[in-house]
Amino acid sequence: MxxxxxxHTKTAPHRFEPVTRSGVIAWEEGCxxxxxxxxxxxxxxxxxxxxxxxxxxxxxxxxxCMNCFRCVQSCPKExxxxxxxxxxxxxxxxxxxxxxxTSLWSQAETGKIPVSGAGYPGPFSGSGFDAMWTxxxxxxxxxxxxxxxxxYISTGVDIGKKPACITFNEEGKMGRELSGIVNIPLPIIxxxxxxxxxTHETVRGxxxxxxxxxxxxxxxxxxxxxxxxxxxxNLIPILKYPPLEGARVSGKYPMVEIEAASAAGAAQEETAVxxxxxxxxxxxxxxIEKKAMELVKKGFSVLHLEGSRNGTFVDxxxxxxxxxxxxxxxxxxxxxxxxxVTLLASGGVAMAEHVAKAMICGADAVYVDFPILVxxxxxxxxxxxxxxxxxxxxxEASPEWVARRSINLMGAWHNQLLEVMGxxxxxxxxxxxxxxxxxxxxxxxxxSTFGTLGELKEGYELE
Amino acid sequence: MxxxxxxxxxxxxxxxxxxxxxxxxxxxxxxxxxxxxxxxxEICPYGVHVAKRGVMLVKHAYRCVGLDCVEPCHxxxxxxxxxxxxxxxxxxxxxxxxxxxxxxxxxxxxxFGRVPVxxxxxxxxxxxGGFDKLRLILPKGGSGAAPETxxxxxxxxxxxxxxNDGAHRVRIQLPFYGGxxxxxxxxxxxxxxxxxxxxxxxxxxxxxxxxxxxELIPYSDHMITQVATGLFGVRExxxxxxxxxxxxxxxxxxxxxGGHLLGDKVTPSVARMREAVVGYPLFSPFPFHSVYSVEDHxxxxxxxxxxxxxxxxxxxxxxxxxVDMVAxxxxxxxxxxIHLDGSYGGTGAAPDIAKKNIAMPIEYAIPKVHRFLCEEGxxxxxxxxxxxxxxxxxxxxxxxxxxxxxxCIGTADLVxxxxxxxxxxxxxxxxxxxxxxxxxxxxxxxxxxxxxxxxxxxYLAWIExxxxxxxxxxxxxxxxxxxxxxxxxxxxxxxxxx
Numbered sequence: 006m007x008x009x010x011x012x013h014t015k016t017a018p019h020r021f022e023p024v025t026r027s028g029v030i031a032w033e034e035g036c037x038x039x040x041x042x043x044x045x046x047x048x049x050x051x052x053x054x055x056x057x058x059x060x061x062x063x064x065x066x067x068x069x070c071m072n073c074f075r076c077v078q079s080c081p082k083e084x085x086x087x088x089x090x091x092x093x094x095x096x097x098x099x100x101x102x103x104x105x106x107t108s109l110w111s112q113a114e115t116g117k118i119p120v121s122g123a124g125y126p127g128p129f130s131g132s133g134f135d136a137m138w139t140x141x142x143x144x145x146x147x148x149x150x151x152x153x154x155x156x157y158i159s160t161g162v163d164i165g166k167k168p169a170c171i172t173f174n175e176e177g178k179m180g181r182e183l184s185g186i187v188n189i190p191l192p193i194i195x196x197x198x199x200x201x202x203x204t205h206e207t208v209r210g211x212x213x214x215x216x217x218x219x220x221x222x223x224x225x226x227x228x229x230x231x232x233x234x235x236x237x238x239n240l241i242p243i244l245k246y247p248p249l250e251g252a253r254v255s256g257k258y259p260m261v262e263i264e265a266a267s268a269a270g271a272a273q274e275e276t277a278v279x280x281x282x283x284x285x286x287x288x289x290x291x292x293i294e295k296k297a298m299e300l301v302k303k304g305f306s307v308l309h310l311e312g313s314r315n316g317t318f319v320d321x322x323x324x325x326x327x328x329x330x331x332x333x334x335x336x337x338x339x340x341x342x343x344x345x346v347t348l349l350a351s352g353g354v355a356m357a358e359h360v361a362k363a364m365i366c367g368a369d370a371v372y373v374d375f376p377i378l379v380x381x382x383x384x385x386x387x388x389x390x391x392x393x394x395x396x397x398x399x400x401e402a403s404p405e406w407v408a409r410r411s412i413n414l415m416g417a418w419h420n421q422l423l424e425v426m427g428x429x430x431x432x433x434x435x436x437x438x439x440x441x442x443x444x445x446x447x448x449x450x451x452x453s454t455f456g457t458l459g460e461l462k463e464g465y466e467l468e
Numbered sequence: 469m470x471x472x473x474x475x476x477x478x479x480x481x482x483x484x485x486x487x488x489x490x491x492x493x494x495x496x497x498x499x500x501x502x503x504x505x506x507x508x509x510e511i512c513p514y515g516v517h518v519a520k521r522g523v524m525l526v527k528h529a530y531r532c533v534g535l536d537c538v539e540p541c542h543x544x545x546x547x548x549x550x551x552x553x554x555x556x557x558x559x560x561x562x563x564x565x566x567x568x569x570x571x572x573x574x575x576x577x578x579x580f581g582r583v584p585v586x587x588x589x590x591x592x593x594x595x596x597g598g599f600d601k602l603r604l605i606l607p608k609g610g611s612g613a614a615p616e617t618x619x620x621x622x623x624x625x626x627x628x629x630x631x632n633d634g635a636h637r638v639r640i641q642l643p644f645y646g647g648x649x650x651x652x653x654x655x656x657x658x659x660x661x662x663x664x665x666x667x668x669x670x671x672x673x674x675x676x677x678x679x680x681x682x683e684l685i686p687y688s689d690h691m692i693t694q695v696a697t698g699l700f701g702v703r704e705x706x707x708x709x710x711x712x713x714x715x716x717x718x719x720x721x722x723x724x725x726g727g728h729l730l731g732d733k734v735t736p737s738v739a740r741m742r743e744a745v746v747g748y749p750l751f752s753p754f755p756f757h758s759v760y761s762v763e764d765h766x767x768x769x770x771x772x773x774x775x776x777x778x779x780x781x782x783x784x785x786x787x788x789x790x791v792d793m794v795a796x797x798x799x800x801x802x803x804x805x806i807h808l809d810g811s812y813g814g815t816g817a818a819p820d821i822a823k824k825n826i827a828m829p830i831e832y833a834i835p836k837v838h839r840f841l842c843e844e845g846x847x848x849x850x851x852x853x854x855x856x857x858x859x860x861x862x863x864x865x866x867x868x869x870x871x872x873x874x875x876c877i878g879t880a881d882l883v884x885x886x887x888x889x890x891x892x893x894x895x896x897x898x899x900x901x902x903x904x905x906x907x908x909x910x911x912x913x914x915x916x917x918x919x920x921x922x923x924x925x926x927y928l929a930w931i932e933x934x935x936x937x938x939x940x941x942x943x944x945x946x947x948x949x950x951x952x953x954x955x956x957x958x959x960x961x962x963x964x965x966x
Contacts, residue, residue, distance in 0.1 A: 027560040048900045048910065072890040073900030077557055078487035087560040108820070118821070122893025122904065124721055124814045124857065124879055125823040126563030129597025138811065141724030141788045141827050143717045144765055144797065148724050148755050155753070358825045421821045427754075428724025428826050445789055450832045451597070455958035458602070467603040467957060468591070468862075468937075 010157060010190070012218065012416035014116020017409040021382055021397045022058055023110050026093045026103070028067040031076075032084040043079040097385040100315035105355050106379055109414060113380035116413035118420050133316045133325035133353070134362045136447035142430040149432045151423035158423050160434045162192045162370050164221075164347045165260070165282060166306040185282050185306075187259050189220045191419055192360060192370040192434050194241070195411070196223040196351060199314070200387065201378045202395035205230075210407025211377060212236035217408065218415055223262055223284075223372065241284060262286055262309065265296065274304035284309050289329045289352065290320045294336035301342055308333070309349040310368075314375065316353020326352050327366045334367025334439055343439075357421035364437045365444045373415075380414040381407060475625075475641050478668045480581030480928055483921040485530075485886060486913070492530025493558050493572060493587060496542070501549040508541040508550060517541065529555075530572075533587030564595045565812065566879070566889050570859055577929035578884035578922040583861075591862040598812075598831035599863045601959045606940040622935045623945045625670075626874045628712070628851050629780050629804050636711045636778045640874070641670030642931055643946050644864060647809075647855055647878035648694045648716065648784070650678030651701075652729050652738040652750075653816050653893070654882075654904045655911035661919025662881055663687040668924050674714055674876075677727065677752060679741035680706040692782065695772070697726060698752030700742040707775045714782040714807065715768060717756065720856035721814020723786035723827035727752035728817065730894055735906045762797035769802040780804040782853070787811060787833035792840035799841070799850045807876060808833050810856025815878045815904070817894030830856040831870065838871025838951055861933035871951045884926040885919050 029051075031044075044052040051069040058065065067090070076085045096103040104127075108119050130136050142148045151158030166185035173179055195215050197208060208228050215222035216239045224233075229242040234257075243262040262284040263277060271277035285305045287293060289312040297308055310333060312326035313319050330350050337343040350363050351372035363371050379385065382397040389395055426434065429443050461467065484490070496516065504524050508517040518527035534552060542550040562568035573590030577583060583590050592600045628638045646662045653676065660683060666673035667690045674692040675684065679701020684691055688709045695702050696716035707713055718724065729738075731749040739746040759765050769781050782805035783798040785791070795806045810830025814823065834854050841847040854867045855876035864875050879887070885903050898905030902913025934946065943949060 030556075048897060071892050071895070071900065072560075072888070073892070074491065074557070074561075074888050074890070075487075075900055078485075078489045078491065081488060083489050086557050088556040089560050118819050120817050120819050120894060121823075121891040122815065122817045123882075123887070123889050123891045124565070125812045126565055126889070126891070127595070127824060128564045129595040129600065129812075129829065138828050139826050141718065141786055143724070143755060143785050143788060144759055144794055145761055145790075147760055150726065150753060153726070153751055153753075356821075358821050362825075421819065424725055424819055424822055425826065428822070430724075443789070445828045445832075450828065452961070454832050454835050455602070456961050458953060458956050458958040459961035459963045460954075461605060461957055461962065464608055465605045466608050468606050 010159065012116075012191075012412065012419050014413045014416035015409065016115055017113065017406060017413055019110065019114055019382060020402070020406075022061055022063045022065075022068050023107060023382075024093050024096055024103070024384070025067050025070075025090055026107075027070075027072065027087050028090045029064070029070050030086045030088055031066075034084075035082050036084060037082055039081065043076045043085070046079075047076060048073070095386075100353060101355060101375070101379075101385045106385060108356070109376055109379040110382060112417035113410040113414040116416040118417055118424070130447045130451075133327055134356075134359050136325075137327070137362055137365075138445040139358075139361060139365065139425050139429060140443040140445065141428040146430050148430045149427045151427045151432070156427075156432065158426050158432045160192060160419060160422055160426075161188055161190045162434050163188050164194075164307060164349070164370065167345055167347070169345065187221070189370070191218060191220050191415060192364060192422075192437075193415060193418070194221045194223060194349065194370060194372050195377055196372040196374040197225060197228065198374040198378045200390050201375075201383060202389040202399045203378065203381075204400045205232075206404050207381070207399065207402060207407050209233065209236075210402070210404035211411055212239060213404060213408035214377075214411035214415070215239040217412055220415075221259065229258070243286075244278065256280055260284055260307070265300065268300055268303070268305055271303065274306070277305075283307065284349065286311050288319045289313075289326065290318060291324070293329055294332045297333045298336060298340060301337070301340075301346055306345055307347045307349065309351065309372065312350065312352025314353060316355070316359075326350060327362065330363055330366040330368050331441070338439075357418040358425065360418060361422055361425045361437065362444070364434065365440050367439045367441075369435075369438055376414060377411045380410040475670050477641070477670075477928060477931065478924055480925050481921050482580060483918060483925060484579050485575065486915075486918060487886070490528075490530040490575065491555065491557050491561065491572065492532060493555055493568070494529065494532045494534040495553045495555045496526045496529050496532055497551045497553065498524070498526055499549045499551075501547045502545075503547055503549075505546060507544055507546060511539045511544055512541055513539075533585070536586035561888060563889065565593050565857060566859060566883070567593045571883055571889065574859075574880060574883045574926055575886065578926040581925035581928045583929050583933055591860055593859065595812075598829050599857070599859075599866055602831070602866045603957050603959060604862065604865055604869070604937060604941075605955055605957055606937070607942070610940045611936075622938045622943070624931060624934060624938075626851070626946070630849050630851060631802075631804055633802075634778070635780055635804065638711055638780055640672060642927065643868065643874035643934075644858075644877050644927075644930075645671045645692070645853075645874070646673030646881060647815075647876040648674035648676035648692070648714065649815055649878060649904075650676030650694075650729075651681050651741055652678045652733055652906060655902065655906060655914065656681055656683055657911055657914040657916045657919060658882070658885060658903050659684060660916040661885065661914065661923055663690060664916065664920035665881075665923035665927065666690040668920065669927055672712060677701070677716060678729075678738070680709065681741060685709070694784075695768075696752055697754060697756050698750065700744070700750065700752070704775055707772060707779070710776075710779065712780045712782055712805070713772045713776065714784055714805075715772075716784045717759070718754070718786035718809070719784070719814060719816075720786055720809035720811050720827065720830070721816060722818035722822040723788070723809075723811055724754060725819070725822055725826075726754035730817070732896060733894075733898055733906055735908075738906050762801055765797065766801035773802070782807050784809055787827045787830065787856075789828075791828075791833050792837050795837045795850075795852075796840060796844050796846065799844075799846050803850065805851045805853055806837070807853040807855065808837060808872075809876075810854070813856030813858070813878065815882060815893070830854050830858070830867065834867055834870045834872050835953070842951075861930040861937070864930070865934060865937050865949065866956060868946065868949045869952045869955045871953075873947070873950055880926065881923055884922045885914055886922075
């Protein structure tokens with residue numbers, strides 16, 4: 006497989022013990038001291054190298070236990086029990102669930118795809134991205150075996166001004182149309198999260214990751230200092246309005262990001278930040294497709310739809326990000342400009358599947374923000390927002406470790422993207438964009454399948 | 469197979485847990501204040517308390533129905549020596565699809581051969597959609613209990629060959645058979661437990677992809693052998709040995725992705741069976757690289773028919789958007805059974821992203837395929853089997869009402885063998901409970917006599933429950949239920965006035 010399709014991962018151990026879903030409660034009182042104690046028969050040997058992590062006061066048993074319940078069910082005095090860990094339930098929130106967060110931790114540590122046995126344990130469906138399923142191919146359509154390296158699946162996408170055609174000069178050389186395009190090998194741009202207990206050194210770590218992944222990192226303008234010049238080719242400074250610091254950044258970075266308000270003030274794209282091509286960030290609000298078209302008419306070709314942290318519209322939490330992406334994507338098609346515009350989306354992209362699903366809904370690529378913070382063991386507790394200390398001291402992490410964990414996470418996501426695309430039989434991520442016909446939506450399927458099943462006649466009851 | 473009438477289901481043989489401490493919903497604590505009056509032993513209908521040499525013991529706490537109990541011992545105790553508590557272990561078990569209640573009720577059925585009378589929700593899980601939001605509509609009043617005299621027995625049997633093409637006539641005595649689990653992914657004891665249960669109940673069980681171990685030869689008349697993309701263990705004699713051959717094009721747990729047996733599980737016996745090297749991981753590719761059209765697929769079916777002309781051919785596929793086209797294509801290629809495996813089931817290791825996201829749940833696929841085959845005019849020429857997340861007799865009734873003829877069961881069999889769904893089937897030496905492992909020491913934890921009795925018991929409880937449901941619906945044959953969506957409501961669409 007060509008080098009550009011490979012993300013090299015390497016285990017990056019956690020600094021803090023991950024929070025586990027359940028813990029072991031093993032009473033000593035009443036113990037018969039059996040000659041062959043059930044604890045000695047644990048096939049995972051969790052009791053053999055049991056120890057207390059003095060730093061965190063955590064018993065290693067809780068983290069090593071694999072929940073087989075054999076000791077629980079075999080102790081003659083019933084002294085061993087499992088119990089749900091209240092700390093686990095407290096991790097994250099309703100959107101950034103404990104399951105998502107702990108899964109991100111393990112992917113950032115190992116760089117591996119989460120694999121488990123015994124079928125799917127989760128809810129039937131949910132809101133937003135959980136209300137859609139991706140397609141697969143069988144018998145009459147080929148799949149692509151990208152994961153075992155037997156076929157190449159490209160996850161590369163293009164960001165920028167895409168010309169409608171290319172021209173050649175008299176010598177047969179290509180014109181300059183493609184100079185405004187940045188190709189990234191993953192449909193993912195990293196982005197500094199809106200909160201977190203990180204420092205400039207953490208940002209340096211993320212910049213290192215972006216460089217190694219050959220993708221981009223969007224950073225607040227103030228963070229893009231000269232000390233990060235080594236990474237300038239991978240940075241997108243986010244500039245505040247007013248004033249635009251256009252002159253300072255011109256030429257140094259592949260692109261800059263400005264807010265829709267700044268863009269609206271410009272007569273046309275060239276005047277917004279002279280000499281640099283621009284990503285315009287639009288808060289995802291109702292009616293966004295109209296505003297998007299206005300910007301496109303001014304010549305802006307890279308639009309960023311910024312949803313809430315929970316993957317919804319900013320002004321209406323009942324509308325999911327995916328619907329906003331769809332609305333803009335379809336409007337651009339309707340106006341015959343879709344191929345000239347790059348659509349980026351952000352907000353609530355928390356799992357690898359969200360990348361594929363956002364693209365199926367019409368995005369060219371996504372921004373990934375909080376997952377690269379969760380990769381650093383963040384628990385989304387938001388203590389930092391209140392000015393309190395970080396329980397996992399993200400600020401103390403070395404840039405090298407930050408980079409490694411972020412690369413591992415993206416490596417795991419890349420492989421998961423290959424799984425989804427391979428099953429669909431799609432071998433180019435650019436073809437994933439807008440392939441809504443290769444997905445199944447809850448709102449289409451559920452009502453059409455079950456909508457008529459609502460009649461309960463007199464004299465009948467439900468079971 | 470036996471005819472429609474002379475088959476008799478086996479009797480229940482009570483088969484308790486193989487562990488000292490079965491897990492129940494409640495715990496009962498007895499203090500030293502107990503005077504051994506025996507009141508608790510006397511009143512408990514579930515045998516929780518046992519008197520031993522004048523001392524009262526909480527022997528079977530897992531059978532306690534807790535708050536559902538009509539005459540609670542802890543209230544009746546004259547000494548106030550008993551207290552009832554929730555069992556914390558129970559709360560650490562289970563998930564949205566297989567709640568702790570569902571696990572415990574299937575364990576109960578595997579032990580006693582009947583559904584739990586109280587204390588456990590044994591009909592639905594907590595996934596918030598599909599089966600868990602569908603309800604059967606039954607006429608009020610009727611208990612569904614067996615009538616005293618006069619009425620005919622309810623017939624649960626299902627003829628699998630509807631083509632009249634000279635192939636075997638195969639009638640299974642209940643509308644479900646065992647899904648494919650390969651030697652390698654599960655132990656030989658697990659395979660034998662399932663095969664023996666299938667024989668006792670007059671149905672089938674599938675070898676999965678991984679060969680046909682010699683130990684299973686005595687059960688050949690009740691085995692389905694699988695031909696999957698890796699062609700592991702497929703030989704002419706294994707095809708000729710059976711009445712049903714299953715082509716696995718895809719599987720619900722990882723639709724569109726190949727199989728993967730980790731190196732640790734490729735023990736010498738597995739390697740021999742699969743003609744592979746010990747300790748090396750084995751990949752089943754995806755898809756069949758010999759099939760890229762329905763015509764290619766017909767070639768596959770013809771290939772089986774050349775080796776075993778009387779074999780029924782089952783085609784196992786997953787549930788993409790065009791699942792209806794795949795089903796009808798399979799029919800025209802000569803298949804007898806179209807087996808749709810929905811995306812939420814599966815027993816083997818699979819990437820989490822695939823389990824959750826790729827392909828649609830079986831509850832959507834079956835109505836779509838049923839309708840399409842009806843419109844095509846071939847519905848009565850092919851048997852439609854559903855699988856992928858069917859956990860209870862109620863799920864079976866619901867999916868049949870949505871349009872399937874029968875179902876395929878995998879996970880529930882493992883639950884009968886006391887799987888706790890820890891999801892670690894794939895790691896290290898495999899299942900710590902000896903079910904999904906080829907480690908000789910661990911595999912020894914499951915005894916096949918015990919295992920087959922547990923599965924038979926669970927199925928007998930399911931049969932009783934299905935018969936009860938059909939009686940209440942006024943049906944004498946399970947096939948009357950096929951496609952009867954008027955027997956269902958979905959709670960999200962329940963009209964207010966009804």
